[in-house]
Amino acid sequence: xxxxxxxxxxxxxxxxxxxxxxxxxxxxxxxxxxxxxxxxxxxxxxxxxxxxxxxxxxxxxxxxxxxxxxxxxxxxxxxxxxxxxxxxxxxxxxxxxxxxxxxxxxxxxxxxxxxxxxxxxxxxxxxxxxxxxxxxxxxxxxxxxxxxxxxxxxxxxxxxxxxxxxxxxxxxxxxxxxxxxxxxxxxxxxxxxxxxxxxxxxxxxxxxxxxxxxxxxxxxxxxxxxxxxxxxxxxxxxxxxxxxxxxxxxxxxxxxxxxxxxxxxxxxxxxxxxxxxxxxxxxxxxxxxxxxxxxxxxxxxxxxxxxxxxxxxxxxxxxxxxxxxxxxxxxxxxxxxxxxxxxxxxxxxxxxxxxxxxxxxxxxxxxxxxxxxxxxxxxxxxxxxxxxxxxxxxxxxxxxxxxxxxxxxxxxxxxxxxxxxxxxxxxxxxxxxxxxxxxxxxxxxxxxxxxxxxxxxxxxxxxxxxxxxxxxxxxxxxxxxxxxxxxxxxxxxxxxxxxxxxxxxxxxxxxxxxxxxxxxxxxxxxxxxxxxxxxxxxxxxxxxxxxxxxxxxxxxxxxxxxxxxxxxxxxxxxxxxxxxxxxxxxxxxxxxxxxxxxxxxxxxxxxxxxxxxxxxxxxxxxxxxxxxxxxxxxxxx
Amino acid sequence: xxxxxxxxxxxxxxxxxxxxxxxxxxxxxxxxxxxxxxxxxxxxxxxxxxxxxxxxxxxxxxxxxxxxxxxxxxxxxxxxxxxxxxxxxxxxxxxxxxxxxxxxxxxxxxxxxxxxxxxxxxxxxxxxxxxxxxxxxxxxxxxxxxxxxxxxxxxxxxxxxxxxxxxxxxxxxxxxxxxxxxxxxxxxxxxxxxxxxxxxxxxxxxxxxxxxxxxxxxxxxxxxxxxxxxxxxxxxxxxxxxxxxxxxxxxxxxxxxx
Numbered sequence: 076x077x078x079x080x081x082x083x084x085x086x087x088x089x090x091x092x093x094x095x096x097x098x099x100x101x102x103x104x105x106x107x108x109x110x111x112x113x114x115x116x117x118x119x120x121x122x123x124x125x126x127x128x129x130x131x132x133x134x135x136x137x138x139x140x141x142x143x144x145x146x147x148x149x150x151x152x153x154x155x156x157x158x159x160x161x162x163x164x165x166x167x168x169x170x171x172x173x174x175x176x177x178x179x180x181x182x183x184x185x186x187x188x189x190x191x192x193x194x195x196x197x198x199x200x201x202x203x204x205x206x207x208x209x210x211x212x213x214x215x216x217x218x219x220x221x222x223x224x225x226x227x228x229x230x231x232x233x234x235x236x237x238x239x240x241x242x243x244x245x246x247x248x249x250x251x252x253x254x255x256x257x258x259x260x261x262x263x264x265x266x267x268x269x270x271x272x273x274x275x276x277x278x279x280x281x282x283x284x285x286x287x288x289x290x291x292x293x294x295x296x297x298x299x300x301x302x303x304x305x306x307x308x309x310x311x312x313x314x315x316x317x318x319x320x321x322x323x324x325x326x327x328x329x330x331x332x333x334x335x336x337x338x339x340x341x342x343x344x345x346x347x348x349x350x351x352x353x354x355x356x357x358x359x360x361x362x363x364x365x366x367x368x369x370x371x372x373x374x375x376x377x378x379x380x381x382x383x384x385x386x387x388x389x390x391x392x393x394x395x396x397x398x399x400x401x402x403x404x405x406x407x408x409x410x411x412x413x414x415x416x417x418x419x420x421x422x423x424x425x426x427x428x429x430x431x432x433x434x435x436x437x438x439x440x441x442x443x444x445x446x447x448x449x450x451x452x453x454x455x456x457x458x459x460x461x462x463x464x465x466x467x468x469x470x471x472x473x474x475x476x477x478x479x480x481x482x483x484x485x486x487x488x489x490x491x492x493x494x495x496x497x498x499x500x501x502x503x504x505x506x507x508x509x510x511x512x513x514x515x516x517x518x519x520x521x522x523x524x525x526x527x528x529x530x531x532x533x534x535x536x537x538x539x540x541x542x543x544x545x546x547x548x549x550x551x552x553x554x555x556x557x558x559x560x561x562x563x564x565x566x567x568x569x570x571x572x573x574x575x576x577x578x579x580x581x582x583x584x585x586x587x588x589x590x591x592x593x594x595x596x597x598x599x600x601x602x603x604x605x606x607x608x609x610x611x612x613x614x615x616x617x618x619x620x621x622x623x624x625x626x627x628x629x630x631x632x633x634x635x636x637x638x639x640x641x642x643x644x645x646x647x648x649x650x651x652x653x654x655x656x657x658x659x660x661x662x663x664x665x666x667x668x669x670x671x672x673x674x675x676x677x678x679x680x681x682x683x684x685x686x687x688x689x690x691x692x693x694x695x696x697x698x699x700x701x702x703x704x705x706x707x708x709x710x711x712x
Numbered sequence: 713x714x715x716x717x718x719x720x721x722x723x724x725x726x727x728x729x730x731x732x733x734x735x736x737x738x739x740x741x742x743x744x745x746x747x748x749x750x751x752x753x754x755x756x757x758x759x760x761x762x763x764x765x766x767x768x769x770x771x772x773x774x775x776x777x778x779x780x781x782x783x784x785x786x787x788x789x790x791x792x793x794x795x796x797x798x799x800x801x802x803x804x805x806x807x808x809x810x811x812x813x814x815x816x817x818x819x820x821x822x823x824x825x826x827x828x829x830x831x832x833x834x835x836x837x838x839x840x841x842x843x844x845x846x847x848x849x850x851x852x853x854x855x856x857x858x859x860x861x862x863x864x865x866x867x868x869x870x871x872x873x874x875x876x877x878x879x880x881x882x883x884x885x886x887x888x889x890x891x892x893x894x895x896x897x898x899x900x901x902x903x904x905x906x907x908x909x910x911x912x913x914x915x916x917x918x919x920x921x922x923x924x925x926x927x928x929x930x931x932x933x934x935x936x937x938x939x940x941x942x943x944x945x946x947x948x949x950x951x952x953x954x955x956x957x958x959x960x961x962x963x964x965x966x967x968x969x970x
Contacts, residue, residue, distance in 0.1 A: 122854070125854065126854040126855075129853045129854055140777060140783075140785060141775060141785065141834075141836075141837060141838070142784075142837065142838065142840070142841050142881065143841070144784070144841070144844075144881055145777060145778075145783045145784060145785050145881075147777070147778060147783070149778065149782055149783050150778050150780055150782050150783065159860070159861075161861060197855070197857075199860045200857040200858065200859055200860045201852075201854060201855075201857055202860075203857065203860040203863070203910070204850065204852045204856075204857035204858075204860075204910055205849070205850050205852055205910070206849075206850045206873070206904065206905050206908050206910045206911050207877075208870050208871075208873040208874040208877050208904065208908065209860075209870070210870065211864075211865055211866070211867045211870040212867065213866075213867050214864065215864025215865050215866050215867070215870075216861050216864060217860055217861055233874060233877075234874060236782065236878065239782055239878075239880075240874075240877060243877065246844070247844065247848060247849030247850065248849060248852075248854070250841065250844045250845045250848065250849055251845070251849045251851060253841075253845050254845035254846060254847075260841075262838065262841075285830055285831075314777040314778040314779070314783060315776060315777050315778075315779065316777050348750060349748065349750065349751075351748060351751050351755050351758070351759060352755065353752075353754065353755050353758055353779060354779050354780075356779075356780050357780070455780070455781065455805070458801065458805055458807070459752075459805070459807070461750075461807075461809065524854045524855075525854070525855075528854065572762055572765045572766065574758070574762060575762075616765060616766070616768075618764075618765055618768055618769065618770055618771075619770050623831075624773055624830065624831045624834070626771060626773065627765060627771065
């Protein structure tokens with residue numbers, strides 16, 4: 076298969092304009108004849124549904140939650156980037172583009188990233204117009220902060236609830252279209268299959284989570300905005316319902332899955348303490364703006380942190396990276412924390428935690444200022460741990476948080492299945508091997524508000540209105556197959572719960588496919604995953620029936636996908652015999668323990684094609700061409 | 713009673729079980745041994761569900777998602793109080809250290825005329841979405857706005873709007889209200905948008921439409937009990953209800969908005 080990214084020719088700055096001028100438009104009067112399915116109502120899905128409906132398309136939107144206002148985008152705390160340069164500190168579209176490509180360790184497509192930076196400013200305009208209450212300066216202008224390693228202040232924020240406020244803005248726009256009858260909203264639905272007719276995506280099968288019924292929905296195009304796969308690690312910062320299912324079902328239907336091994340581990344989470352734990356809670360990265368990360372110099376130091384004098388502390392990020400200090404990128408911060416803990420210097424109950432200390436910031440700025448900036452985060456920390464971070468340092472440790480890999484899409488955000496598009500975290504396109512802080516919200520909204528409304532046009536205009544309905548045999552077959560799959564899971568009646576097997580999978584993934592990887596470990600992981608998968612199909616216990624709300628059954632279906640997907644992830648990590656961004660292969664490090672890329676052999680997107688259950692997927696490459704930036708070795712010293 | 717360790721307690725759950733909207737429902741008594749006090753309330757329910765699953769019984773159905781207090785999915789009435797005994801907190805953030813050994817804990821779904829029980833502790837909160845659909849937004853199409861800084865908003869105003877915008881739409885206010893009113897929910901959105909210049913052009917119509925939708929969807933009226941404010945996990949103030957009342961009365965005088 077020849078992968079064509081469909082990047083427009085010409086100078087980088089003109090590509091998006093050129094694309095928009097040269098593509099076929101759908102006549103405004105004809106738009107109402109087309110219907111589009113959007114799965115997911117996070118930032119990408121809600122903004123896409125609203126924007127497409129505003130243009131006149133008939134949209135059917137689906138979400139797994141009980142309301143479109145609850146997708147996991149809501150949990151993003153820190154902020155959203157844009158190249159507004161309001162603070163006059165040297166930012167520009169070019170700088171945001173460059174930082175993003177470099178942050179992704181040169182494993183993303185230049186043209187996509189440039190477009191992202193270009194539309195970033197319109198996102199802020201849009202959100203402000205919707206009434207998103209961004210933080211303001213006294214004069215009434217929008218406030219900005221520097222975030223996650225950026226040397227300019229380009230991050231807009233709404234206290235520690237930026238994701239929530241942006242999502243509620245998009246939800247408002249979506250609600251307006253639902254009220255107007257242009258969007259038909261289906262809640263508590265989970266995608267179980269994509270229906271392909273004559274090689275094109277023509278609809279979906281969804282499980283009605285309340286009744287268990289398999290519902291059939293046809294449309295002229297299908298958009299997946301279904302988020303990432305961080306819960307493959309079991310413990311992560313993701314919400315309970317986050318899963319790889321929709322993307323994986325697309326993969327099984329022929330869409331390629333790109334760079335699955337690129338997963339981000341967030342440095343500032345509340346550490347894991349016990350096995351009953353259901354999730355790890357993220358503390359916004361913005362905390363690193365004022366908090367100082369340290370461990371005791373002596374591994375046997377059991378004193379309370381406040382009793383350890385300054386000279387007996389090791390501020391390892393500040394020591395090792397004098398210019399960036401505590402603001403080094405996420406992967407660097409995470410890896411260094413792990414290194415300290417592996418060396419026995421970690422703190423807390425498990426020894427897998429480091430301190431994040433605000434004593435100096437409180438002394439410098441006063442408690443009031445710190446409280447205004449981080450009050451809600453401090454409260455959250457205090458409630459979970461029973462510890463007061465105003466008085467004693469926080470303890471933090473890295474956790475799975477975001478996945479850069481996803482469905483392979485071209486410049487139009489179309490997968491390798493014609494008529495199937497993928498937006499936001501569910502695609503692979505913009506972040507390369509590592510995502511910068513405050514860029515996830517930007518990408519989700521860029522895809523939904525400002526990219527897909529243009530790029531879906533040519534497909535629809537070329538293919539015309541479909542006359543395929545839900546009664547087509549392909550829909551009946553897919554629904555039937557999904558029901559049989561349920562019956563198979565219910566019939567196993569083994570001894571282990573879904574959760575128990577998921578915990579085991581998580582352990583394999585954290586151990587071998589987590590922050591640092593090596594060939595032997597990855598091979599081990601692949602064989603462990605295979606045998607766990609066999610265990611699952613022999614020994615899982617799913618009580619209840621398929622004709623009711625059955626959470627065990629829903630979760631068993633999701634875990635079945637993860638047990639196949641995890642192997643693709645490990646395989647991808649093994650195949651990528653270099654380090655880049657978040658993907659650290661222990662065999663390939665610089666003297667400073669930084670990821671050492673191999674641009675001669677791995678400057679490409681790895682895209683995997685499903686080849687039947689249990690078979691090794693087929694490997695495809697999309698070479699990455701850099702015409703505008705020079706590939707450099709990252710150094711944050 | 714079995715003995716407990718330093719950080720574990722034994723409790724008894726009286727939990728509401730209801731097969732579906734038509735079923736009458738009943739309390740089921742479930743003793744739970746050796747609950748670690750660092751566990752969250754929902755993690756405790758997870759463990760109960762694991763046990764039920766092993767016994768081949770159906771787990772307790774309850775809504776939850778982010779488990780960090782922001783998505784608004786979770787919520788049950790615990791010992792008579794929506795989201796449980798801890799102030800300004802969603803149920804997912806409640807920890808078992810707030811309970812003592814031997815406690816009997818009653819767990820029920822939100823009870824309100826507008827919210828039907830779906831199963832056990834899950835209710836249908838879609839009427840809240842319908843209220844938003846009736847006008848809880850600024851009518852602005854994608855692509856049309858001016859530059860974000862063209863419209864200054866004083867910091868105090870932005871902060872007040874943010875206070876109101878913090879609503880997570882969990883429905884605890886409705887569950888707590890003796891009239892099962894959604895006034896706090898409606899007032900939070902009306903206030904956020906009425907305070908900001910972006911929301912002013914539609915302020916009158918918004919107040920009227922949203923209140924009308926609330927009435928149509930079988931929510932009750934506000935009679936100033938303040939139970940909503942007391943249980944709100946985001947501490948949304950009833951000042952917003954006063955503001956909604958002002959907006960609503962103002963709108964009544966603007967004839968074109970009625």
